[in-house]
Amino acid sequence: MAYDLNKFFKAISDPNRVKIMELLKDKELNVSEICQHFDMQQPSVSHHLSVLKNADIVAHTKRGKEVYYRLDSICITSCCNGFQEQFVEIEKLGKAGKAQ
Amino acid sequence: MAYDLNKFFKAISDPNRVKIMELLKDKELNVSEICQHFDMQQPSVSHHLSVLKNADIVAHTKRGKEVYYRLDSICITSCCNGFQEQFVEIEKLGKAGKAQ
DNA sequence: TTTATACATAGGAATGTATCTATATATTAA
DNA sequence: TTAATATATAGATACATTCCTATGTATAAA
Numbered sequence: 001m002a003y004d005l006n007k008f009f010k011a012i013s014d015p016n017r018v019k020i021m022e023l024l025k026d027k028e029l030n031v032s033e034i035c036q037h038f039d040m041q042q043p044s045v046s047h048h049l050s051v052l053k054n055a056d057i058v059a060h061t062k063r064g065k066e067v068y069y070r071l072d073s074i075c076i077t078s079c080c081n082g083f084q085e086q087f088v089e090i091e092k093l094g095k096a097g098k099a100q
Numbered sequence: 101m102a103y104d105l106n107k108f109f110k111a112i113s114d115p116n117r118v119k120i121m122e123l124l125k126d127k128e129l130n131v132s133e134i135c136q137h138f139d140m141q142q143p144s145v146s147h148h149l150s151v152l153k154n155a156d157i158v159a160h161t162k163r164g165k166e167v168y169y170r171l172d173s174i175c176i177t178s179c180c181n182g183f184q185e186q187f188v189e190i191e192k193l194g195k196a197g198k199a200q
Numbered sequence: 201t202t203t204a205t206a207c208a209t210a211g212g213a214a215t216g217t218a219t220c221t222a223t224a225t226a227t228t229a230a
Numbered sequence: 231t232t233a234a235t236a237t238a239t240a241g242a243t244a245c246a247t248t249c250c251t252a253t254g255t256a257t258a259a260a
Contacts, residue, residue: 014247014248016248040248040249040250041249041250041251043249043250043251043252044248044249044250047248047249048248062256062257064257064258065256065257065258
């Protein structure tokens, strides 16, 4: 799978989308469930989900009337690692800790 | 150092800024030298450098009339790794290869 | 088949961003 | 001190993004 790094980073450059990703960290949620955690209207949440989907950060499955979204962690690690490798020598990678 | 992840990802969401980062990969360059690689005018390059500087992605040193910019690879690895760790279990990290 | 529910899409207003030209500031050379 | 060079800042314009309301589409329930 060839991820579009620019699309990926644009997608994660919005705090509301990052919050959606956090909600989906270890569970699937449908759109209504995601909406409950925001002040935004449902169409705005749908828009953010489509940006995440378009960047391959989330996948979705329709079950009945509901559409369930889940995180694609391969995309996240692949894009983050791939970007680092463009700029930092391999032997230096993985040494820097989490941003505090 | 507490990096601002949102600021970091917004900064790297622009192709021209990523290209500047590539130019600075293993050498310092001053603004005029960076400008030679772009069609943009010098003030636009200066603007992009200030966005990168503001996100702690580059540092700069003035020598005489010139201002030399260099990449801060610690910022890059710290932000990329820190972001991954928000969403992916530690034991799964570093397994996914470079985006092709 | 009609109605209700879940979600997506369309279109518009407000705001943010990238680029340009013009100009200010700092440093060096004459 | 005056002129030239390197870079940054200011202001304007074009375009992109976010959010809203209104509405379309698919599925399930009555």
